[in-house]
Amino acid sequence: MTNNRLRNLPGYVYLALVLIFLYLPIALLFVLSFNDSAVMAFPLRGFTWHWYQELLGAGELWQATRNSFIVAFVSAFFATLLGAMAAFAIVRYRFRWRDSLLALSSIPLVMPSIVLGAGLLILFRSLMGFELSLGLITASHILISIPACMLIVMARLAGFSKNLEEAAMDLGATPWQTLLRVTLPISLPALLAAFLVAFTTSFDEYAMTTLITGTETTLPVYLYSMLRFPRKLPIVLALGSIIIVGTSVIIILAEWLRSADTTANKNSAVEVDR
């Protein structure tokens, strides 16, 4: 037993290093957000809720947060809808440009968002003459979230036998009833997971958004602009801490939803035959 532990020691050390490397910066953020000093440095000066209190009174910041939530919600909704529709088409039908469509729609996933942002800026301003607005930011976020949504729904549909839909129709369900009673309920976990991933993608997106920001903007862009005011930096840390907690909860929830169904299928089949 001890022998085993010893042999695994390098593994444990490695694991510890990885975890420290990953989470120390986040932990520092938390700690400093409660530090009673505008200067972000050690040693700590004592505990305070001050920055969180000041956060409550920061109107512009709340405006940006509200914008972020609206943009994230709307873009996640449409990205999930469009991504799911594309996923259905690709998984269910064999059509001519299927592989090309799959490759094409995955490109935003690997394209640097700063490049995409520059392209969108040129398109919106120079070609189409739009005023930059939250609507355009939302549209851009839909664009970058579609590939992830599509891939998540595709993964779920791949394990979803077409027979289920045929069975529903065989039992008298019209195509609409089949969609509502069978297809949607079965793909719901994937749709929710896709929605949450799209939501967080939008909520965190900075590089592209900053390029197409007009008068109103989202939280990450606003936060970055606030870095110019060192005295307000701890407020950013306080908000950052809240966002990290919120985002983690959402991601954990998404992962749980995604796996809930697969594990349900695995611990199945109690072999009790009569």
Next chain:
Amino acid sequence: MSDTIIELRNISKQYRNPDGGMVDALYPADLSIYAGEFFTLLGPSGCGKSTTLRIMAGFEAATSGDILIKNQSMLKVPAYHRPVNMVFQDYALFPHLTIAKNVEFGLEMKKVPKSEREDRVQAALDMVQLNGLERRKPNQLSGGQRQRVALARALVNEPSVLLLDEPLGALDLKLRRAMQAELKQLQQQVGITFVYVTHDQEEALAMSDRIAVMDGGRYLQVDTPQEIYEHPSTRFVADFIGETNFISATLNSHVADLANVQIGSQAVGVVYRANGIYPGDEVTLAIRPEKLRLEQNANGTELPQLTGTLEQAMYLGTDTRFVVRMETGESLVVREQNQMVNDFRPTIGDAVQVQFTAEDARILTD
């Protein structure tokens, strides 16, 4: 057994290949299925049996022809309005619904009143002996239980015809044998026409009232299991159903019902009732291994017999499987039941006579 319940008129099906060419999945043909019968579509994979079933269910449109169920054309009737229900090979139970809800689904779609629905669901679950599992989800059941749920879910709708697409394919052999007997009994009990798709010839023989043997998109023979086994119409049918010896022969003469064929140096007489063969024709003699008998020497019998050397003997419990090499070089498989006394037990290398009755050999011309 006289009313036709499903009638295929000149039904054919073509698919477009990925490379643009057309593939014939079904050649134009007619097929009638009678009310109350257990009808089996039997053939190797890709023979068109599942396509036929899917055309009946309404999941695929035929390229040509018409399909009638209870004398009504189904060409413009979508799957969800057809008076048929299907049992899928993978059962296709709805994973998000309980067993009771799965069975209730069809009744709900047809807007059957709630109280009647509950009674019928109970009755259907009783019929397949699954009462008590109503609240389980499909993934909490064993393969055999899921199979029963699939049956109950289809039968609860009281369809005119039940379509079964290799429903026992996913079960292990022992459970499959048990379910075969049960399915057959269930069919007789409910009196619904079953159209059953399988590639397992033993299953087809055991369960069916009639069998359509299919290959390459064609119905080769449509008849009772006994007729198909005893009087296969083509070499494929004889080969696919059970084990058959094929012996190359030349026709010497064909007088009345008796044909005389030459096999190597031996001439034997066999019964052939059809016409269209002439002396000198190359034909194939088909005979089942269990219709052959091994004898030590030509004991002055009138029966047709062939001379050979015993090459192999395999003891299989109820019977023994012998392989005899004939002087022409072709080999024959002989199956003899293991009776207790006075059985002729040749050893490998012995010269033996293989006897049969003239009625049991078939002449095939394809």
